[in-house]
Amino acid sequence: MAPKKHLVTRLWIMLCISFLSAPGFAKDKGVDVVVTDAYAEMHTGPGHSHPIFHVVEKGETLHISKRYTDWYKARTLKGKVGWVHRDELRDTLGLQGEEIVFNEADREAYRDRTWELGVGGGSFSGSRSLSTYLGLHMTRNLSTELRYTQAFGSFSNSKLLALNILHEPFPDWKVSPFFTLGSGVIRINPSSDIVQTEERDNSVLTVGGGFLFYVSRSFLFRVEYNDHTLLTERESNEEVDEWKAGFSVFF
Amino acid sequence: MEGRFQRIFLIALTVFLAQGALAQDAQESDGQTVLDAVINPDIEPRNIDEDLIDSENFEAGIFAGVMSVEDFGSNNVFGVRLAYHVTEDLFLELASGQTSTTETSYETLSGGSPLLTDAQRTLTYYNVSLGWNLLPGEVYLGKYAFNTSYYIIGGAGNTMFADNEYFTYNFGGGFRMALTDWVAFRLDFRNHLFTHNILGDDKSIQNLETHLGLSLFF
Numbered sequence: 001m002a003p004k005k006h007l008v009t010r011l012w013i014m015l016c017i018s019f020l021s022a023p024g025f026a027k028d029k030g031v032d033v034v035v036t037d038a039y040a041e042m043h044t045g046p047g048h049s050h051p052i053f054h055v056v057e058k059g060e061t062l063h064i065s066k067r068y069t070d071w072y073k074a075r076t077l078k079g080k081v082g083w084v085h086r087d088e089l090r091d092t093l094g095l096q097g098e099e100i101v102f103n104e105a106d107r108e109a110y111r112d113r114t115w116e117l118g119v120g121g122g123s124f125s126g127s128r129s130l131s132t133y134l135g136l137h138m139t140r141n142l143s144t145e146l147r148y149t150q151a152f153g154s155f156s157n158s159k160l161l162a163l164n165i166l167h168e169p170f171p172d173w174k175v176s177p178f179f180t181l182g183s184g185v186i187r188i189n190p191s192s193d194i195v196q197t198e199e200r201d202n203s204v205l206t207v208g209g210g211f212l213f214y215v216s217r218s219f220l221f222r223v224e225y226n227d228h229t230l231l232t233e234r235e236s237n238e239e240v241d242e243w244k245a246g247f248s249v250f251f
Numbered sequence: 252m253e254g255r256f257q258r259i260f261l262i263a264l265t266v267f268l269a270q271g272a273l274a275q276d277a278q279e280s281d282g283q284t285v286l287d288a289v290i291n292p293d294i295e296p297r298n299i300d301e302d303l304i305d306s307e308n309f310e311a312g313i314f315a316g317v318m319s320v321e322d323f324g325s326n327n328v329f330g331v332r333l334a335y336h337v338t339e340d341l342f343l344e345l346a347s348g349q350t351s352t353t354e355t356s357y358e359t360l361s362g363g364s365p366l367l368t369d370a371q372r373t374l375t376y377y378n379v380s381l382g383w384n385l386l387p388g389e390v391y392l393g394k395y396a397f398n399t400s401y402y403i404i405g406g407a408g409n410t411m412f413a414d415n416e417y418f419t420y421n422f423g424g425g426f427r428m429a430l431t432d433w434v435a436f437r438l439d440f441r442n443h444l445f446t447h448n449i450l451g452d453d454k455s456i457q458n459l460e461t462h463l464g465l466s467l468f469f
Contacts, residue, residue: 031303045398047339047387066432067306068468069339073432117335119343119379121407128418130407132345132379150409152418191415218337249337251308 030065033092040089042082046071054080062092110214111171113137113250116145118222120246127153131244140171147182149242160186160228162206175211182206186230203231208242218249307432307468310334314348314439316462320374320412322450323352328460340384344404347377348460352412355450366449371413376443378408378421390428398429410445417445427466437464 035056042054046068056062056076062084066073071083116135123129128151135145142165149160162184168176183206189199210224223245230238311333318328330348337343352372358365382404389396405422423441430436443458 029303029305044396045387045389047384047398047400049387050389050398064304067304067308068432069308069336071339072304117343130379130409130418150416152409152416157416189416249335249343251335 030063032061032063033089035060035062035089036093037088037090040084042074042080042084043071044082046073046083048085050083054082056084064089106217107214109218110220110250111140116143116220116248116250118246118248120222120224120244122242122244122246124149124151124158124242124244125153125240127151127158129242129244131246133248135166135248141168142166143168147184154191156188156190158186158188160184160204162204164206168212175213177211178209180206180208180210180224180226182208186228202238205229205231215247218251220248220250222246222248308336310336310342310435310466310468312435312437312464312466314437314462314464316439316460318348318350318374318458318460318462320350320352320458321456322355323372323374324354326350326352328462330462332464332466334382334466339387342382342384342402344380344382344406345377346380347375348462349373349375367413374410374412376408376410376419378406378419378443380404380406380408380421382425384427400427401425402427404439404441410443412447413449415447415449417447419443419445423460433468435466435468437466438462439464 035058038058040056041052043050044053061077062074064072064074070086074084075081114137119132121130129149131149133145133147135143137143145164147162151158162182164180164182166178166180168178170176184204186204187201206226206228208226213221215221226242228240232238313331315329317325319325328348328350332346334342334344352374382402384400384402386401388399390399403424408419410417410419421441421443425439428436439462441460446453446455
C-alpha cells in the first residue's frame with residue numbers, strides 16, 4: 001500500500017507544481033509602451049472604484065502584461081505595478097515611436113466582430129423558451145451559429161439544436177436586418193405526469209429573420225422570428241412559430 | 252532613465268534629419284519639395300499585436316455547497332461554471348449543478364412506498380445569468396490586499412428533477428475575492444424558483460443554495 005501512496009503524493013506534487021508554474025510561462029508576454037498623454041493614473045485594481053496610488057508621467061515607459069475588460073495591468077521601470085484604464089493609454093506609442101492601437105469594443109469592433117455569444121428568451125409555439133447561441137462571423141454579411149433552444153410547455157418540453165446561417169445585407173445600418181436559414185434536430189419530451197408517451201426526435205428546417213441593434217461597448221440586442229418545420233413521419237409536417245429577444249456580447 | 256531615453260531620441264532624430272538632408276539632394280531633381288523630404292517619416296506606424304497581452308476576461312470554476320430543495324431536504328451540491336466578463340461591472344455566467352435529494356418528511360413518517368426512485372431524486376440544473384459587480388473593493392489580510400467585489404446575479408434556466416424538466420428562475424448574490432490576477436475565491440447565495448406537480452397539485456417552490464467556489468481567469 002505504501003508505494004501506491006507515494007505515487008499519489010508524487011502525482012499531487014507534480015500537479016501542484018505544474019499548476020503553479022502555469023502562469024510563469026505567460027510572463028514573457030506583453031508590450032512596452034511610452035505614455036504620451038500628460039499623465040496616466042494607476043489604480044490598485046482593475047476598476048474605477050479602486051484607488052489611484054500612482055501617476056505615470058508623460059514619457060515614462062510601461063510594460064503591459066495583462067488585460068481585464070477595459071483595464072491593463074502595467075509595470076513602470078521603477079517597479080510600480082497597477083492597473084491603467086484603456087482611455088489613458090489611447091495615445092501611447094511603442095518604444096520606437098510606432099503607433100499602438102488598443103482594441104476597443106465600439107461600433108467599429110462590432111462591424112469586424114468574429115465571435116458572438118448570446119442568450120435570449122421568448123415564446124416557442126406559445127410556451128416559454130430559453131436559447132443560447134455561439135456565432136462565428138465569416139464575412140461582414142455572412143455568419144454561422146450553433147443554437148440551443150429549450151421550451152417549457154404545459155404538455156411537453158422541447159429541445160432544439162440547430163446550425164444556422166445568417167445573412168446581414170446591411171451590416172452598417174443602425175438597426176440591421178438579417179435572414180436565417182438553418183437545420184437541426186428537435187427532441188420533444190411529453191410531461192411524465194400527463195401521459196406516458198414516447199419522446200420523439202425530428203429533423204427541423206428553419207427560416208427566419210430579425211433585427212440586430214448595437215447597444216454599446218460589446219453589447220448588442222437582437223429580436224428574431226423563426227418558422228420551424230418539423231419533418232415528421234406522419235402525413236403532414238408540423239409548423240412551429242418562435243419569437244425571441246435577447247442580448248449578445250461579441251469578442 | 253528618462254535622460255537616457257531623451258538622448259536616444261535625440262540621436263535618432265539627428266540621424267533621421269541627416270538622412271532627410273541627404274535625401275533632399277537626390278529628391279529635389281524628382282520635383283519633390285524640400286519640406287516633404289524632411290517631414291515624411293521613415294518609420295512606418297506599426298500596430299502592436301494585442302494578442303501579446305494576456306486577456307483575463309473568461310472565468311472557469313468549480314463549486315460545492317448546500318442546496319435545500321423544498322420538501323426534499325438540504326443536501327450537498329456540486330457544480331461548474333463558466334463566465335465571461337463583459338465590462339468591469341457586468342458578467343455573463345453559465346452554471347450547472349447537481350444535488351441528490353432525500354425523502355420528503357411524509358415518506359419518512361408514513362413509512363409508505365417512496366414517491367420517487369433513486370435516479371429520479373437527482374436534481375440537475377443549468378442556468379444562464381447576468382451578474383453585476385455592485386460593491387468592488389479590497390480586503391486586507393495582514394500586509395496583503397486582495398481585490399473583492401460583491402455582486403448580484405439573476406437569470407433563467409432549466410431544472411431536471413423527477414423525470415421532468417422545469418423552467419427555473421434564479422437570483423441571488425455573492426462575493427468574489429481575487430487571490431491573484433488569475434485565481435479567485437467565490438461565495439454564492441442563490442434562490443432557484445420553479446413550479447412542479449410531483450406531489451399532486453402545481454406547487455411553486457423556492458430552493459435555496461449556498462456554495463463556495465474556486466475560479467480561474469484566462
